[in-house]
Structures are given as structure tokens and as C-alpha cells.
Amino acid sequence: MAEWCADHLRNCEGWKSAGLELSTTSDENAKWLDACIRQLVSWSDCTSLGGFHTSIEKLVASDPEAIMARTFLVGLSGLGTEAAARNVEFAKKMDQLEIDAEKYGNAREKRHAKAAILWGRGKHHEAAIEWDKLLDDYPTDLIAVKFSHDAHFFNGNQIGKKNAIEKVIHKWNADLPCYSYLHGMYAFGLEECGIYDDAETQADRALQLNRFDCWASHAKAHVLEMNGRHKEGKEFMYKTEDDWRQGWMLASHNYWHTALFHIEYAEYESALGIFDREIANRFNKTNSLLDMVDASSLLWRLELEGVNVGRDRWRKIEHLSKFIDNHSIVFNDVHLGLAIYRQEDLETEKKLRNSLEKYSSLLSEDNAQISKTIGMPLYDGMLDFARCDYDTAAETMYPIRDKVVQIGGSHAQRDLFVQTLIQSCILSKDPKNWALTPELLVERETLKHDSLLGQRLADKFRALHPL
Structure with a gap:
């Protein structure tokens, strides 16, 4: 499927002729960098190259000191939400890259390194701005295109996500990789x-x-x-x-x-x-936080619909304790907390919650500030619902409902929280929470047209709270 990735990989001269010069003198490194970004953008393996992970290994081996390759890997780790500045080894890599990029990198590479390091150190909005600025000067820079797109997604910036592509797409030739x-x-x-x-x-x-x-x-x-x-x-x-x-x-x-x-x-x-x-099965092979989010979200949505998914299914989302101090984006933390709680691992869930609260006091990171003002109330509200404390869940989540977009994700993904808030209001014992339900149903229908699930929620509300 992705065999096209291996065609005409750019060597140093190829990158230079594209206006994207590299400081490395290794043609192999230049080609493996091209191979890696092509596979990343296509979300797929090129088997003739050995696949994405093998390509990463060869990228590193071909020139361990190459500035753009190292910058790509720092950006990949940070935007992959698998590493952050609190990871000692990752922090060392960023520190050394910062020094080396200034000494040996060309002008474009220095700007790329700055953006990747800003993201890795938790300055997510500044990083997105830097990648967007790179696109102003280098509209065919595929690494900047991909990282900008992902950064805006995690920042909950829909307009930025649209505009970043909109301003470059007409500057590309159809034959570009x-x-x-x-x-x-x-x-x-x-x-x-x-x-x-x-x-x-x-x-x-x-x-x-x-x-x-x-x-x-x-x-x-x-x-x-x-x-x-x-x-x-x-x-x-x-x-x-x-x-x-x-x-x-x-x-x-x-x-x-x-x-x-x-x-x-x-x-x-x-x-x-x-x-x-x-x-x-895929999560247990990849151990990717993206796959964890999908698994947790799907089971939770089914439970909201009254389906008994069984504790064993929740426990198929394995080895979650290793993520409890990650805190790259709070969107992940909320889904992580739901899964751990549903696995009845209450001690680990408590550790996650305490870790998230401690992390939220870090004023140096954008995600920490969002975690404090939005993420923590959302986390607590969702867990209140899990504990069947519907009054508290409704009262905790309702005031932040218009701000949840800031934790990132898509409208479809964040609908998990909308559905839970509506169910909280329907199941609440407090009439003032019941009264919020019609407004919330209209808000959801305005965003998600002709939803059959939304109609079921409305029917449930009318059945439990007849006029």
C-alpha cells in the first residue's frame, strides 16, 4: 500500500533543490528522513523500507548527529504524547539538541528545533505558532505541515488546523511527495x-x-x-x-x-x-495512547447506553499504570482515569489523580494550566458519574462545558463528555440539574445533526421527568 514511499527518496541535493536544505552531509540520512515523514503522513508502513519503526532506526544510525533528523524525532515523541519535559532522557535530548542546533544547524533547522523543543517543554501554543511561521517561509515543508496540523489538533484550535493547510495547499505541485x-x-x-x-x-x-x-x-x-x-x-x-x-x-x-x-x-x-x-487487540500490540483513548471511549459510550460491557473488556486495556505520570495532554489523562477506575484498580486511579493534581501546579506548561482549570474538573466530573454521584457530576462539568475544546481532540471525541453531562443531568436528583437537560440536548443537536442517540437521550429525559 505504501510502497510509493520508497520512490525517489530525496538525498541532500534533493532536499536542497526543494528549498529545504539540510545541514547533514549524509545522503542516507536525508533519504531516511524523507522515508520517515512520508510514512508518518500516510499513517502506514512501507514494507520495502522495512516499515516506519525500522526506518526510524536507520535514520538514527545513518547520522546520529544530524540536526533535522534529531529535531524530527523530538517533535515526533512530543506530539505522539509519549514523552514530555519531565521525562529525564527526553529532556536531555532536547537540551543537547538546543545546543547543537544553534552551533551546527542551518536557519530552517534552528527554527524547527525551536518549535519541537517548545512543544516538548510544554509550550504548546508557542510551538504551533513557530511551525505556522515556518510554513509562511517554506510552504512545501512536509514536516512543518504535519507537526502544525497535529499541534493545532491537540491545542483544540480548529481554525488554526484549517488555516495552516489552507495557506499552503495551493503552493504545492501535484507531483510533490x-x-x-x-x-x-x-x-x-x-x-x-x-x-x-x-x-x-x-x-x-x-x-x-x-x-x-x-x-x-x-x-x-x-x-x-x-x-x-x-x-x-x-x-x-x-x-x-x-x-x-x-x-x-x-x-x-x-x-x-x-x-x-x-x-x-x-x-x-x-x-x-x-x-x-x-x-x-491493536492497543495491546501498539501500547499507543491514541489506541487507549479509543478503547476507553468506546466502552464508556456503550455503558452510557446501558450496555453491560463486562469488567474483562476493560481489563483488556492493559498496562495502564505506566502512563499515570505522563501528562502530555489532559485529554489522555481523563480517558486513562476512566479505564483504570472501571478496571477497579482504585489505588492506581488515586495515584493518577494525585499525580495530575500535582502536575497541574506547573505554571510553565500550557497543558498544566489547562489541566488545572478544565482538565481536573472534567476528570473529577467523569469519575463522579462513574461513582453514580450524578448531582456532583452535573454541577462540576456544566460550568466548563464550553471550555472543554481547549483540551484538544475532535468534536466526535469530545461528545463523550457531552453525553456524560446530559446523562448526569437526567439522572440527577436535583430539579435544577434536570432543567439543564433541554438546553444541553439542543446544543448537542446543533453540533451533531439528526442524532439517533440524541433522540434516545431526549426520550429518556421525558420518561424520567414528565411534564
């Missing part, structure tokens, strides 16, 4: 800004150019969900499954989207089947 993938990225930015018709057009364009573009399939799934076209969405995901599932880094997430279409139709066994066959 990964050109088609820009249309999928643009589609997702447009969708998150509620510009659904244009988003679908861009997603379709990307898929016409490359049917294996799993990010474009993902963007189209978002459009179909937000527009209430659930039957069409389900059919689209199954029809194209053999295309997008080959993008292994995103396959679990696209299966998650497929399960959401089933949940809209109350097809719970089908959603559980996707969890059992695809999502749980």
Missing part, C-alpha cells in the same frame, strides 16, 4: 470548523488521488457523523475497510468511528465485536 494527503488534512480542518460540504469535497478529492489515505477516510467519517448520515457512514467505512485498515497507525481509530455508527443505531453487539476483534 504526499501532495494528495494535504487534501485529507484540509478536509479534517474544514470539518472541525463546521464547513461540511467543503470538507467532504476535500476528503473525496484526497481519496480519488489515493484511496489508501486513511486520514481522508477518517475526515469523511467525521463529516458523515456530524451530519447525521449514519447509515451512509457505516456503509462507507465497511466498503473502504480494506483500504484504510492498512494504515496501521490509524486503523484502530477508524474502527472506532465505525463502531460509533453502530451505536447510533443501537447496534451494540456490532460495536462490541469491533472492540473485541480490532481495538483491544
Whole structure:
């Protein structure tokens, strides 16, 4: 599927002729850098290159001191939410890169290093600005394109995500590596800004150019969900499954989207089947926080629908204790807390909560400040719901509902919190919380049109609180 990645990999001269000169003199390093960013953008392995992880190993081995390669890896680790400044080894890598980039890097590499280090040290908004500035001067810089797109996603900046691609896409030639993938990225930015018709057009364009573009399939799934076209969405995901599932880094997430279409139709066994066959197994192979989020989110949504998913399914999301001090983005922490609590590992959940509270006092990191003002109340509210304290859950989450976007994620992902708040108000014993429900149902319907799940929530409210 991704064998095209190996075609015409750029050596040092190739990067230079593209206006993206590297300071390394190793043609092998230059080619492996090209191979890595192509596979990352396509979310897939190029088997003729040995796959993404092998390509990373060869990138490092080909020139361990190369500034742009090291910068790419620092950015990858930070934006992958697997490392942060509190990780001692990662902090050392950033410190040394900062020194070496200033001594040996060229002008573009210094700016890239600055952005990657800012992100790694928790200055997420400043990092996004730096990547966007790089795109002003180097619009075909694929590394800046990818990192800017991801940064805006984690920052909850929908407009930034759209605008960053919008300002460069017309400056690319169609024969440039990964050109088609820009249309999928643009589609997702447009969708998150509620510009659904244009988003679908861009997603379709990307898929016409490359049917294996799993990010474009993902963007189209978002459009179909937000527009209430659930039957069409389900059919689209199954029809194209053999295309997008080959993008292994995103396959679990696209299966998650497929399960959401089933949940809209109350097809719970089908959603559980996707969890059992695809999502749980993939997380235990990748141990990726993205896959953990999908697994936790799917089981929680099914429980909100009244489905008994069973403790054993929660326990399939394994080895979670190693993430409790990570705190790269609080979006992950909330999903982590839900999974650990549902596994009945109350001691580990308490450690996570205490660790998150301690981390939230760090004024030096953007995510720490967001964790303090939004993340902690959201975490507590979701756990209050898990403990069946619906009054407290409603009173804790309602005041922050318009600010939750700042923790990152997509509209579809954050709907988990919207659904939980609505259920909290419906199940609350306090009439003032009941009274909030109609407003919340309207807010959700305005964002997610023709939702069958939303209709079930409205029916539940009327059944429990008749006029």
C-alpha cells in the first residue's frame, strides 16, 4: 500500500533543490528522513523500507548527529504524547539538541528545533505558532505541515488546523511527495470548523488521488457523523475497510468511528465485536495512547447506553499504570482515569489523580494550566458519574462545558463528555440539574445533526421527568 514511499527518496541535493536544505552531509540520512515523514503522513508502513519503526532506526544510525533528523524525532515523541519535559532522557535530548542546533544547524533547522523543543517543554501554543511561521517561509515543508496540523489538533484550535493547510495547499505541485494527503488534512480542518460540504469535497478529492489515505477516510467519517448520515457512514467505512485498515497507525481509530455508527443505531453487539476483534487487540500490540483513548471511549459510550460491557473488556486495556505520570495532554489523562477506575484498580486511579493534581501546579506548561482549570474538573466530573454521584457530576462539568475544546481532540471525541453531562443531568436528583437537560440536548443537536442517540437521550429525559 505504501510502497510509493520508497520512490525517489530525496538525498541532500534533493532536499536542497526543494528549498529545504539540510545541514547533514549524509545522503542516507536525508533519504531516511524523507522515508520517515512520508510514512508518518500516510499513517502506514512501507514494507520495502522495512516499515516506519525500522526506518526510524536507520535514520538514527545513518547520522546520529544530524540536526533535522534529531529535531524530527523530538517533535515526533512530543506530539505522539509519549514523552514530555519531565521525562529525564527526553529532556536531555532536547537540551543537547538546543545546543547543537544553534552551533551546527542551518536557519530552517534552528527554527524547527525551536518549535519541537517548545512543544516538548510544554509550550504548546508557542510551538504551533513557530511551525505556522515556518510554513509562511517554506510552504512545501512536509514536516512543518504535519507537526502544525497535529499541534493545532491537540491545542483544540480548529481554525488554526484549517488555516495552516489552507495557506499552503495551493503552493504545492501535484507531483510533490504526499501532495494528495494535504487534501485529507484540509478536509479534517474544514470539518472541525463546521464547513461540511467543503470538507467532504476535500476528503473525496484526497481519496480519488489515493484511496489508501486513511486520514481522508477518517475526515469523511467525521463529516458523515456530524451530519447525521449514519447509515451512509457505516456503509462507507465497511466498503473502504480494506483500504484504510492498512494504515496501521490509524486503523484502530477508524474502527472506532465505525463502531460509533453502530451505536447510533443501537447496534451494540456490532460495536462490541469491533472492540473485541480490532481495538483491544491493536492497543495491546501498539501500547499507543491514541489506541487507549479509543478503547476507553468506546466502552464508556456503550455503558452510557446501558450496555453491560463486562469488567474483562476493560481489563483488556492493559498496562495502564505506566502512563499515570505522563501528562502530555489532559485529554489522555481523563480517558486513562476512566479505564483504570472501571478496571477497579482504585489505588492506581488515586495515584493518577494525585499525580495530575500535582502536575497541574506547573505554571510553565500550557497543558498544566489547562489541566488545572478544565482538565481536573472534567476528570473529577467523569469519575463522579462513574461513582453514580450524578448531582456532583452535573454541577462540576456544566460550568466548563464550553471550555472543554481547549483540551484538544475532535468534536466526535469530545461528545463523550457531552453525553456524560446530559446523562448526569437526567439522572440527577436535583430539579435544577434536570432543567439543564433541554438546553444541553439542543446544543448537542446543533453540533451533531439528526442524532439517533440524541433522540434516545431526549426520550429518556421525558420518561424520567414528565411534564
